[in-house]
Amino acid sequence: xxxxxxxxxxxxxxxxxxxxxxxxxxxxxxxxxxxxxxxxxxxxxxxxxxxxxxxxxxxxxxxxxxxxxxxxxxxxxxxxxxxxxxx
Amino acid sequence: xxxxxxxxxxxxxxxxxxxxxxxxxxxxxxxxxxxxxxxxxxxxxxxxxxxxxxxxxxxxxxxxxxxxxxxxxxxxxxxxxxxxxxxxxxxxxxxxxxxxxxxxxxxxxxxxxxxxxxxxxxxxxxxxxxxxxxxxxxxxxxxxxxxxxxxxxxxxxxxxxxxxxxxxxxxxxxxxxxxxxxxxxxxxxxxxxxxxxxxxxxxxxxxxxxxxxxxxxxxxxxxxxxxxxxxxxxxxxxxxxxxxxxxxxxxxxxxxxxxxxxxxxxxxxxxxxxxxxxxxxxxxxxxxxxxxxxxxxxxxxxxxxxxxxxxxxxxxxxxxx
Numbered sequence: 001x002x003x004x005x006x007x008x009x010x011x012x013x014x015x016x017x018x019x020x021x022x023x024x025x026x027x028x029x030x031x032x033x034x035x036x037x038x039x040x041x042x043x044x045x046x047x048x049x050x051x052x053x054x055x056x057x058x059x060x061x062x063x064x065x066x067x068x069x070x071x072x073x074x075x076x077x078x079x080x081x082x083x084x085x086x087x
Numbered sequence: 088x089x090x091x092x093x094x095x096x097x098x099x100x101x102x103x104x105x106x107x108x109x110x111x112x113x114x115x116x117x118x119x120x121x122x123x124x125x126x127x128x129x130x131x132x133x134x135x136x137x138x139x140x141x142x143x144x145x146x147x148x149x150x151x152x153x154x155x156x157x158x159x160x161x162x163x164x165x166x167x168x169x170x171x172x173x174x175x176x177x178x179x180x181x182x183x184x185x186x187x188x189x190x191x192x193x194x195x196x197x198x199x200x201x202x203x204x205x206x207x208x209x210x211x212x213x214x215x216x217x218x219x220x221x222x223x224x225x226x227x228x229x230x231x232x233x234x235x236x237x238x239x240x241x242x243x244x245x246x247x248x249x250x251x252x253x254x255x256x257x258x259x260x261x262x263x264x265x266x267x268x269x270x271x272x273x274x275x276x277x278x279x280x281x282x283x284x285x286x287x288x289x290x291x292x293x294x295x296x297x298x299x300x301x302x303x304x305x306x307x308x309x310x311x312x313x314x315x316x317x318x319x320x321x322x323x324x325x326x327x328x329x330x331x332x333x334x335x336x337x338x339x340x341x342x343x344x345x346x347x348x349x350x351x352x353x354x355x356x357x358x359x360x361x362x363x364x365x366x367x368x369x370x371x372x373x374x375x376x377x378x379x380x381x382x383x384x385x386x387x388x389x390x391x392x393x394x395x396x397x398x399x400x401x402x403x404x405x406x407x408x
Contacts, residue, residue, distance in 0.1 A: 022120060087109050
């Protein structure tokens, strides 16, 4: 499935969340990651995030769709990180 | 789902934040999510640090290296965990017993013949597949089997001038390729070869014990055997597409005195289209579910393994669409 994760967490945990998400998804903007995940990876990401954040204080929103086909992606301004397999 | 990553520019791979970073010569850093890498393909000078190798080994990610001419140079492959003495013994037994070896070798050639004739029938070109299949049944020496293969491949390549509209094929030339079509074929074949290697490493098969090609030292000849069956589907069809739809044109080649090679831009186009093709899915008739083209390679390895272990007779993959 295709997932977009946005997070707003306290400063002391923000790098931990970023570091964790970097191993699974692509960074697109400050506090925004997106990418294709399998069902099991999706669960791992959710559990991993739960362990890092303080659930009384932080907030993480996960948008997900079965396929990226139904998501229109349009960029205004600068494309900070191109999603490509060829570097 | 994991994806192949192609490094088409000079740079350095290093480890940061528990994942892989690629930095090119201009200093642009690109993080690559390590959980999503299937294999890395390096076409330029790419150096890596030992810490990144340790990380890649943990995730079982191979790095394939290619030379200046797009030729396959080698693979860094992490310590495999799929060794099975039983399979290696059976695999060698199938090689040493000449009847068994001939059966597998003939099936590989049969697979290429059928796939090739399917390719040509798309362009309404005649190809006498029966002639080669009967010739194949008569021979019983490896050199003769290879002869039949060479003849039928020659016949196939001779039809290429009728398929391509913009470029001339003339004749097969290698090391270095002399014209555009030959450059594309050589590039595609070496790419497919390394894709097959990554698949073989995921099975119990030993990549150096082969049947059609003679197993030499220091090379994965089983990958050559399997790649032969898939060349018409993965590489040739892609080239027909790229050339006839004018996606690749003269500007994408670097011409020298008597050699012709893809340049950076051309290589990037080829790789992205090849990658698209690997991820394309079809409904598998036997499994009754959707599988990607890349998965077909793995299934072929499993079929061979089953044959070697005496579970099910091997029949080559033949394209049905």
